[in-house]
Amino acid sequence: xxxxxxxxxxxxxxxxxLAGTYSKKSEQIQDGPFIWMGIEGKYHLYxxxxxxxxxxxxPVISWAIIESNLKKFFQQLHLI
Numbered sequence: 001x002x003x004x005x006x007x008x009x010x011x012x013x014x015x016x017x018l019a020g021t022y023s024k025k026s027e028q029i030q031d032g033p034f035i036w037m038g039i040e041g042k043y044h045l046y047x048x049x050x051x052x053x054x055x056x057x058x059p060v061i062s063w064a065i066i067e068s069n070l071k072k073f074f075q076q077l078h079l080i
Contacts, residue, residue, distance in 0.1 A: 007080050012048045015079055034051045
């Protein structure tokens, strides 16, 4: 079972710097696969938000724990 998490970025310029250059003609900046702490999926980076489409997770980890850890990760980077 997959789940998508959406985060509004408070400092999109920081993540844009990490993502590299992007086209102003397109709302979507970048996307690609990721693996983080035992979860797998794809990210979709936009000008002011990011979607994380989780496609695989350990069965013993709940969606709530994943969401909480993702929020902490982005907060530590001062992105949300």
